Amino acid sequence: MNGDIALEVRDLHTHFFLRRGVVKAVDGVSFSLHRGEVLGLVGESGCGKSVTALSLLRLLPNEAARTVQGQVLLDGEDLLVKSKRQMRQIRGRKISMILQDPQTSLNPLFTIGNQLSEVISKIGAERGGGVMQQAIEVLRKVKLSAPEQRVRQYPHELSGGMKQRVVGAIAMNRGPRVLIADEPTTALDVTIQLQYLNLLKELQENTDMAILFITHDFGVVARMCDRVAVMYAGRIVETGPVREVFNNPSHPYTQALIASVPKLKRPEARLHTIEGQPPVLTDLPKGCRFEARCPHAEARCRAAYPDSFTVGAEHAANCWRLDPA
Amino acid sequence: MQGYIVRRLFQGVVLLVIVTTIVFAVGRLTGNPVDLLLPEEASEEERQAMIEALGLDGPVLEQFVVFIKGAVQGDLGVSIRYRQPAVDVFFSRLPNTLLLMPAAMLLAVFMAIPLGILSALRRGRLTDKVSGTIAVLGIATPNFWLGILLIYIFSVQLGWLPSSRMGDWSHYVLPTITLGTFLVAGFMRLIRSSMLDVLDSEFVKLARIKGLSEMRVVWKHCLRNALIPVLTLWGVFMGGLVTGTIVTETVYAWPGVGRLTYEAVIFRDYPLLQAVVIMDAVLILAINLVVDILYAYVDPRIRFT
Ligand SMILES: Nc1ncnc2c1ncn2[C@@H]1O[C@H](COP(=O)(O)OP(=O)(O)OP(=O)(O)O)[C@@H](O)[C@H]1O
Numbered sequence: 001m002n003g004d005i006a007l008e009v010r011d012l013h014t015h016f017f018l019r020r021g022v023v024k025a026v027d028g029v030s031f032s033l034h035r036g037e038v039l040g041l042v043g044e045s046g047c048g049k050s051v052t053a054l055s056l057l058r059l060l061p062n063e064a065a066r067t068v069q070g071q072v073l074l075d076g077e078d079l080l081v082k083s084k085r086q087m088r089q090i091r092g093r094k095i096s097m098i099l100q101d102p103q104t105s106l107n108p109l110f111t112i113g114n115q116l117s118e119v120i121s122k123i124g125a126e127r128g129g130g131v132m133q134q135a136i137e138v139l140r141k142v143k144l145s146a147p148e149q150r151v152r153q154y155p156h157e158l159s160g161g162m163k164q165r166v167v168g169a170i171a172m173n174r175g176p177r178v179l180i181a182d183e184p185t186t187a188l189d190v191t192i193q194l195q196y197l198n199l200l201k202e203l204q205e206n207t208d209m210a211i212l213f214i215t216h217d218f219g220v221v222a223r224m225c226d227r228v229a230v231m232y233a234g235r236i237v238e239t240g241p242v243r244e245v246f247n248n249p250s251h252p253y254t255q256a257l258i259a260s261v262p263k264l265k266r267p268e269a270r271l272h273t274i275e276g277q278p279p280v281l282t283d284l285p286k287g288c289r290f291e292a293r294c295p296h297a298e299a300r301c302r303a304a305y306p307d308s309f310t311v312g313a314e315h316a317a318n319c320w321r322l323d324p325a
Numbered sequence: 326m327q328g329y330i331v332r333r334l335f336q337g338v339v340l341l342v343i344v345t346t347i348v349f350a351v352g353r354l355t356g357n358p359v360d361l362l363l364p365e366e367a368s369e370e371e372r373q374a375m376i377e378a379l380g381l382d383g384p385v386l387e388q389f390v391v392f393i394k395g396a397v398q399g400d401l402g403v404s405i406r407y408r409q410p411a412v413d414v415f416f417s418r419l420p421n422t423l424l425l426m427p428a429a430m431l432l433a434v435f436m437a438i439p440l441g442i443l444s445a446l447r448r449g450r451l452t453d454k455v456s457g458t459i460a461v462l463g464i465a466t467p468n469f470w471l472g473i474l475l476i477y478i479f480s481v482q483l484g485w486l487p488s489s490r491m492g493d494w495s496h497y498v499l500p501t502i503t504l505g506t507f508l509v510a511g512f513m514r515l516i517r518s519s520m521l522d523v524l525d526s527e528f529v530k531l532a533r534i535k536g537l538s539e540m541r542v543v544w545k546h547c548l549r550n551a552l553i554p555v556l557t558l559w560g561v562f563m564g565g566l567v568t569g570t571i572v573t574e575t576v577y578a579w580p581g582v583g584r585l586t587y588e589a590v591i592f593r594d595y596p597l598l599q600a601v602v603i604m605d606a607v608l609i610l611a612i613n614l615v616v617d618i619l620y621a622y623v624d625p626r627i628r629f630t
């Protein structure tokens with residue numbers, strides 16, 4: 001488990017500087033990703049998962065967004081200090097990403113083959129009998145049916161599941177060290193979801209590619225991930241091996257999240273939803289951000305943000321109740 | 326693709342029939358055109374002679390059949406002023422307009438695409454604000470006023486460019502600018518806004534994730550998508566362009582079909598006006614057909630439906 005570290009993120013802060021205030025979408029995120037590992041990143045909508053992912057690639061959505069602090073160490077090199085030109089060399093080759101919505105991830109005006117050709121190197125094409133032949137091989141790897149025809153088709157001629165396979169093929173073709181998958185199956189049908197997850201897992205197993213798997217579905221985490229990081233209001237509040245976190249959730253937010261997952265074994269059990277709203281990201285409290293919704297809140301939760309406390313092997317959470325002192 | 330073209334052609338024919346019917350109806354329903362054509366002191370015999378000459382006797386339906394029969398064979402009546410078939414007069418002037426209109430379109434394409442892209446890429450900065458202001462002025466300035474202004478500055482005051490008639494390249498400069506300005510401004514704003522939409526899209530994000538250069542992202546992945554709204558609204562701009570030629574050619578004494586339209590109105594050359602309107606419609610339909618084919622070429626989602 002404790003292999004080389006492929007990606008280490010330290011104290012990342014990405015803010016949106018808007019007229020109505022500074023939206024602290026990512027506000028002190030740290031985590032590491034080992035080689036060949038799948039790390040799940042879970043949390044409510046709007047907690048900053050996608051902004052974290054885009055910050056790593058330095059592809060923030062607009063000019064109002066800026067990464068103001070932190071380090072993103074890919075194989076020990078900080079991506080945040082690279083030039084734009086260097087970043088372009090790194091994107092797609094060393095760190096890559098699968099987007100959420102396959103319907104809009106491909107350019108409608110170019111064929112699948114054309115869009116794949118952009119991630120096929122000249123050398124690869126020469127060795128593999130031409131760009132199109134190589135593109136067909138790439139599609140075969142993601143188990144797309146009739147790849148010879150697919151390369152000549154346009155995105156609108158493919159189903160959502162097929163398109164997401166193409167996007168996966170594009171993202172993974174150059175064998176990146178780190179792949180970010182931002183809710184890659186949310187837009188797919190349930191049966192297609194499973195197939196896609198299995199495919200991802202299979203493709204990853206033969207390599208030492210690390211995956212940052214963003215989702216809000218604990219079922220998917222259980223199926224896909226080795227470790228999980230729980231995010232709340234711009235920060236990670238608990239990390240640990242999936243089994244550990246499931247059996248012994250230590251942050252009250254994680255406990256609430258896991259309680260809200262409907263259990264298949266007990267369908268009669270009431271779905272547990274979390275009371276209240278997350279804090280406004282322009283006006284974050286000084287103390288614990290979950291304090292207002294937390295059933296165990298105390299005075300010290302308001303006073304200061306909790307440190308990270310170890311609760312088990314590789315398992316830690318930011319909650320004052322875990323303070324052994 | 327062939328099916329698509331055939332379908333568009335068929336639609337064009339239907340539209341043409343409608344236009345022809347309207348032109349015919351407007352001519353008959355607004356009173357007897359002879360009254361417009363003849364001076365007030367004309368005698369009743371002169372009036373009758375003209376009615377017969379123009380085929381205005383007999384029931385309306387019969388006139389319509391005669392008119393359509395003629396139209397199908399390319400006969401839209403005889404110009405009163407030129408004493409020649411109106412269609413021949415139109416075609417003798419058409420080449421001059423076909424020099425001016427593409428010049429204006431080229432100006433629009435070569436100015437609007439780079440400026441529109443630049444404004445989008447520099448949204449909110451000085452380049453964007455300046456070009457935005459110029460575009461608003463360009464859209465808001467009437468053709469005839471712009472024409473007169475340009476003549477005043479560049480012909481009268483500076484004496485750099487000729488103010489009227491056809492001739493060497495220098496004669497093209499002012500009419501092209503006059504005719505093309507609203508196209509440049511309109512296209513530019515359109516490209517800017519569609520470019521902004523495209524830049525925000527997920528496939529552009531994926532293109533960047535691939536590690537493509539910014540040039541490639543903009544020129545390959547964005548531009549073609551950003552041009553689709555321009556092609557969609559092309560028909561609207563074409564209408565503006567044709568009416569623009571009437572004003573521009575009149576201001577610059579340019580012997581094209583625009584000026585011919587103006588003359589037909591001024592000289593009450595009723596058959597000529599009828600012919601010009603119908604032929605203009607044919608012209609617009611032909612250009613729009615070309616654009617539609619281009620559209621289908623650019624957007625595969627159209628091509629395959
Ligand atoms: N383009 C933007 N402009 C301004 N604020 C933004 C923008 N994008 C995101 N944000 C802010 O950043 C916060 C985090 O957004 P993000 O997209 O990372 O959430 P997420 O965790 O990915 O949610 P979801 O599960 O819905 O995808 C949002 O709450 C929002 O306030």
Ligand SMILES: [Mg+2]
Pocket residue numbers: 049050051182
């Ligand atoms: Mg998201």
